[in-house]
Amino acid sequence: MSGAAGPDGGAGGRWVELKPAVWETVVRACDCCGQVVPKRLWVVDIAGSERRFCGTECESLYRSYVLPRLAR
Amino acid sequence: MSSAATPGGAGGPGVPTAIDPVTLGIVNNGFVNVCREMGITMIRTAFSPIFNEGLDFSCVLFDRHGNMIGQAEFCPAQIAASLFIVRWTLEELGIESFEPGDVVLHNDPYRGGAHIPEHSVIRPVFHEGELFGFVANVGHLAEIGGKAVGSFAADATEVFQEGLRIPPVKIVKRDVNDMELWRLIMANHRTPRNTWGDLNAQIGSLRVAERRVIEMVDRYGRDFLEQAANELMDYSERWMRAEISAIPDGVYEFTERMEDDGVSDQPVTFHVTVNVRGDELIVDWTGTDPQVRGPINATYGVTAGATYNAVFHVTDHHIPKNSGAYRPIRIIAPPGSAVNVQYPGPSVGGNTETHPKLADMVIAALAPALPGRVSAAEGGTCCNFLFGGIHPKTGEYYANYHLEGCGWGAKSYDDGNDAIIIKNGNCRNTPVEIFETRYPLRVKEYSLIPDSGGAGAMRGGLGTRRIMRVQDGVEITVNALLDRTKPGFGAFGLEGGGQGGSAAIKVKRAGDTEFRTFTEAFGTVSASKFTNVVLRGGDEVLIESPGGGGYGDAYARDPERLARDVFEGFVSAGQAQALYGAAVTT
Numbered sequence: 001m002s003g004a005a006g007p008d009g010g011a012g013g014r015w016v017e018l019k020p021a022v023w024e025t026v027v028r029a030c031d032c033c034g035q036v037v038p039k040r041l042w043v044v045d046i047a048g049s050e051r052r053f054c055g056t057e058c059e060s061l062y063r064s065y066v067l068p069r070l071a072r
Numbered sequence: 073m074s075s076a077a078t079p080g081g082a083g084g085p086g087v088p089t090a091i092d093p094v095t096l097g098i099v100n101n102g103f104v105n106v107c108r109e110m111g112i113t114m115i116r117t118a119f120s121p122i123f124n125e126g127l128d129f130s131c132v133l134f135d136r137h138g139n140m141i142g143q144a145e146f147c148p149a150q151i152a153a154s155l156f157i158v159r160w161t162l163e164e165l166g167i168e169s170f171e172p173g174d175v176v177l178h179n180d181p182y183r184g185g186a187h188i189p190e191h192s193v194i195r196p197v198f199h200e201g202e203l204f205g206f207v208a209n210v211g212h213l214a215e216i217g218g219k220a221v222g223s224f225a226a227d228a229t230e231v232f233q234e235g236l237r238i239p240p241v242k243i244v245k246r247d248v249n250d251m252e253l254w255r256l257i258m259a260n261h262r263t264p265r266n267t268w269g270d271l272n273a274q275i276g277s278l279r280v281a282e283r284r285v286i287e288m289v290d291r292y293g294r295d296f297l298e299q300a301a302n303e304l305m306d307y308s309e310r311w312m313r314a315e316i317s318a319i320p321d322g323v324y325e326f327t328e329r330m331e332d333d334g335v336s337d338q339p340v341t342f343h344v345t346v347n348v349r350g351d352e353l354i355v356d357w358t359g360t361d362p363q364v365r366g367p368i369n370a371t372y373g374v375t376a377g378a379t380y381n382a383v384f385h386v387t388d389h390h391i392p393k394n395s396g397a398y399r400p401i402r403i404i405a406p407p408g409s410a411v412n413v414q415y416p417g418p419s420v421g422g423n424t425e426t427h428p429k430l431a432d433m434v435i436a437a438l439a440p441a442l443p444g445r446v447s448a449a450e451g452g453t454c455c456n457f458l459f460g461g462i463h464p465k466t467g468e469y470y471a472n473y474h475l476e477g478c479g480w481g482a483k484s485y486d487d488g489n490d491a492i493i494i495k496n497g498n499c500r501n502t503p504v505e506i507f508e509t510r511y512p513l514r515v516k517e518y519s520l521i522p523d524s525g526g527a528g529a530m531r532g533g534l535g536t537r538r539i540m541r542v543q544d545g546v547e548i549t550v551n552a553l554l555d556r557t558k559p560g561f562g563a564f565g566l567e568g569g570g571q572g573g574s575a576a577i578k579v580k581r582a583g584d585t586e587f588r589t590f591t592e593a594f595g596t597v598s599a600s601k602f603t604n605v606v607l608r609g610g611d612e613v614l615i616e617s618p619g620g621g622g623y624g625d626a627y628a629r630d631p632e633r634l635a636r637d638v639f640e641g642f643v644s645a646g647q648a649q650a651l652y653g654a655a656v657t658t
Contacts, residue, residue, distance in 0.1 A: 025239065026415040027164075027183055029407035034372055036156070036183055038164035061402060065347070065354055 013044035013059060016052075030054035032062040091300055096307070099292065099300040100392050103142025106284045107131040110209055111144050113277035119269030120214045121510060122473045125502045129211035130154060131277070133285065136203045138162045139395040141301040148384075149186055149427055149496040150210040152377030155398065156184035157192045158208050161240045170196040170203070173247030175275050178240040179216070181231065182415050184373045187423040188234045189213050189223050189473075191271065193243075195278040199289045204297075207281040211274050213267060215460070215471035217260040219603065222458025222471045226334040226553040226601035228367045228418040235420075236260040244275060262460065263471050305396030312397045313351035315387035319441050321348050326437035327359075328429050328449075331558040333366030334421065334601030339561075340364055340410055342429060346437045355379045355434060356404040357411040366601065367553070369413035370422035370430065375405045378427045381496050382434030386442055421601070424454035424475070425555045428494040432481070432563075439566055444484040448526065448621030449563035450494055451478025451535055453575055455617045456553040464512055464546055472511055477501050479525050479533030479572055479619035481563060487633075488533030488620035490520055512543040521616060523644050524573030526565045527651040528622025529629050532572045534642060535617040544609040552577050552590070554600040556618040569622030570651065575600065575615075582610030626652045 017040050018028065028037045031051045035058075042053040046062070053059050091099075110131035115124050122128045130150035133142035138159040143151050160183055161176060170176075179191045194208040216223045216235035223235040231237055236257065243253050258264035289297055324346040329339045343359030363369045370378070383401055384393070391397050405412035411430065413419045432449040439446045455478070460471035480488040480495065493499040504515045517539040526532035542548055556562055556575045563572035577600060578587035589599040596602035607613070629652055637643035638656040648656040 029372070029412065029414065033403060034405035034407045034412040036160050036372065038160040038183070040163075061354070061404075065356075066404070069356075069358075 013042055013056070016041045016043050028052065030058050032058040032066060091303055096300055096303060099297065100142070100304050102288050103133050104144060106133055106207070106281050106288070107142050107144035109284060110207065110277040110281040111146050113280045114209065114211065114273045117276055118273035119266045121502050121506055122212055122214045123270055123273065125506055126475065126499045128497070128499050129209055129274070131209040131281070132158065133281070134158050134206040134208065135298065135301050136167065136205050139305060141205070141304065141394050143393050145498070147498055148381045149374065149377045149423055150190060151393070152380045153184055153186040153373030154192065154208060154210050155395065156373050156376065157210065158194055158206060160184050161194060162206070165240055167203070171246055172196065172198045173244065174242050175244035175278060176240050177238060177243040179238045180240070181371045181413070181419050183239065186371060186373045186377065187420045188231065188237060189216055189420065190423070191238070191274070193271070193274045193278060195282060197282050197285045199286055199294060202294070204285065204289055204294060207278050207285065209274055209277060211270065212473070213270055214473045215261055215263040215266065217262060220458070220551045221262060221460035221549050221604070222473050222551055224420050224456050224458045224473070224551050224553055225418070225603050226367065226421065226551055227597070227603045228420065229335060229365045230416045231418055232416065234367065234418055262469050265468070304392055305394050308392045308394050308396035309399045311391045312387065313400050315391070316348065316353055316400055317351045319348045319438065321350065322441060323347050324437040324441060326433045328433050328564070329561065330368055330425065330429065330555055331561045332598050332601065333364040333368045334553065334598050335364070335366035337598065340368060342410065342426070342433060344430070344433045344437055346434060348441065352400045352402065353383065354402045354404065357409065358404060358406055360406070360409045360411045363408055363410050363413045363417045367418035368410070368421040368425050369417050369419045370411045370426040371419050372405055372412045374422050374427045375411040375430060376403050378430035378496060379403050379434055382431040385431070385435055385495070386438055386445055421456070421553045424456055424494070424497070425452070425553065427496045428452040431496055436564070436566065446566065447483045448481030448488070448528070448532060448566040448569050448623050449572070450480040450488070450620050451556065451563055451572060451575070451618035452494060453478060453555040453618060454494060454497060455575060455577070455615050457550065457577070457613070457615055458552070459548045459550040461546070461548040464543070470511065474502065474507070475499065476536055476538065476615055476617040478617040479535045479563070481620040482526065482528050482530035482532050482569060482623035484530065484623055487531045488525060490534040491536045492533065512546040512548070513540045514543065515539070516541055516612070520642065521573060521619065522641055523647045524619030525642065526563060526570040526572040526620060526622030527626035527647070528565055528569030529624030529626065530569070530622065531629070531637065531643070532563065532565070532569070532620030532622045535573055535575070535619045538615045539612055541612045542607050542609050546609050548607050550605050550607055550613070551603045552601065557600040563618055563621040565621035566623050568625045570626060572619035572621050575618040578614045579607070580612040580614070582608065587614050
């Protein structure tokens with residue numbers, strides 16, 4: 001897997017393009033919503049942990065909904 | 073689902089659109105009709121009853137950016153899954169990789185598919201050399217290999233046992249079949265002749281749809297049609313947001329269980345939290361059990377599909393069903409849970425058994441917020457019964473996927489429907505005459521089950537009983553995948569309504585006098601989920617589908633309705649007395 005910041009990448013994260021080898025038949029799931037990430041991961045460091053999302057909207061949902069829920 | 077509403081018409085949000093509402097409505101109906109014609113083409117050309125009788129397929133139209141701009145009213149579960157299947161396939165392969173005449177085939181349950189028997193085909197539509205969009209459909213192939221005939225291995229523990237898994241690949245390149253790929257597929261299915269016929273019905277219907285889209289572009293012009301599609305999506309989004317805004321803000325939860333996963337006898341728990349926040353929904357499935365060993369896990373496509381279906385059931389059904397309608401709904405399905413199976417977990421039963429329960433859970437969670445607008449639970453199982461063997465007439469291997477209708481949940485204003493395939497399937501019951509003509513079994517009984525509808529002011533719909541006899545001199549291999557057979561797992565009622573009746577699948581061996589469970593007769597771990605049981609001539613199989621849940625207090629049922637129930641034999645006099653508190657005689 002190689003990575004490069006995309007044009008719409010925010011300051012807090014980076015786009016990483018997935019380049020699976022032919023024997024890698026499994027697709028990744030978004031850490032927030034669970035959707036398939038077919039091509040590009042939005043990678044963000046949150047509270048010291050690397051989180052991989054399907055896009056910036058899921059980063060927002062993670063911060064506004066999942067983290068508060070986990071804190072309860 | 074009825075015909076799409078005219079934008080700006082009655083019930084829709086009255087925001088002006090750049091294109092006049094009448095024209096926009098005509099364009100929308102044009103998109104829908106492209107999809108309907110695709111489906112009709114498949115009905116008339118497919119080989120298998122699951123296509124041309126069961127209608128277990130769906131048809132969709134996408135723009136060149138991967139937004140769904142039209143769909144027909146076939147199988148709701150697949151329609152939602154296709155939203156992801158097409159978009160993710162375009163992302164994975166790259167839109168630039170599509171050339172005129174290409175067809176991509178795909179059945180990977182980990183890439184948006186609902187379960188592995190369902191195969192998607194996707195074809196680009198070019199107009200004067202420029203990409204306009206994509207036509208696609210999803211269809212259930214009756215046999216795709218794996219450990220069980222009919223590819224419904226109820227005791228599967230890995231996807232490899234469920235059939236041949238195909239990631240997105242071009243099976244047709246510039247209108248030329250890739251015969252190397254075809255041969256690979258044929259070699260891994262038990263009934264390759266049917267696969268050839270059904271897949272070509274799917275692919276052929278894409279060509280019909282492509283022609284219709286090109287005719288639309290010719291008539292309206294590319295720019296106008298793209299603008300109309302965008303306005304339609306925005307319109308659907310506004311309408312859906314208006315519907316959600318009418319639901320009181322809050323956090324609504326519901327928990328439901330499945331009796332077992334086919335591999336162990338332990339129940340599986342599902343949990344949903346529906347967050348209503350202004351004009352958006354966050355539907356969170358956190359709290360559901362981790363994915364299980366057996367094949368009742370739901371894929372992401374199934375869970376998303378169930379969620380969307382549920383929301384469509386409690387909002388205005390006239391909202392045009394395109395990508396815009398889905399935008400205000402966010403879904404969280406934790407990977408590795410029973411609502412988002414990860415490789416290599418099995419999932420073939422997730423679409424038929426888990427999907428209906430998930431949809432009913434979202435509906436039931438919203439019951440406090442939408443009093444009178446929700447229904448009790450439906451039977452919630454397809455009663456999947458699959459069988460195959462060497463056909464005595466043709467000498468060729470055959471396989472059939474048979475499913476049963478069940479009772480639907482009662483509503484605040486009416487009883488539940490009887491003997492209807494689960495609402496996410498929207499499939500048809502296969503006529504007995506077709507069934508007997510095609511396969512070496514005879515149907516001895518097909519009837520409604522008295523007292524199977526959950527009691528209530530409004531009664532749950534009735535389940536069905538079917539008894540099939542294997543023809544003399546014939547040997548068949550059978551698989552089954554049902555749920556709601558154990559006490560306490562029936563379809564739940566709402567507002568005091570009672571639970572629906574249980575499902576059952578039993579066998580009476582030739583010479584026996586009584587039906588027994590398959591566990592009793594063959595030692596299967598689960599009485600409702602088993603694989604590769606061999607039956608012989610004279611053996612009989614009984615399938616009972618579950619009834620729907622009741623709505624409201626049974627003692628409040630209209631006496632005239634109850635008297636009619638007893639007269640028709642839907643409710644026994646004994647149950648009228650015991651559950652409804654009324655002495656009714658025929």
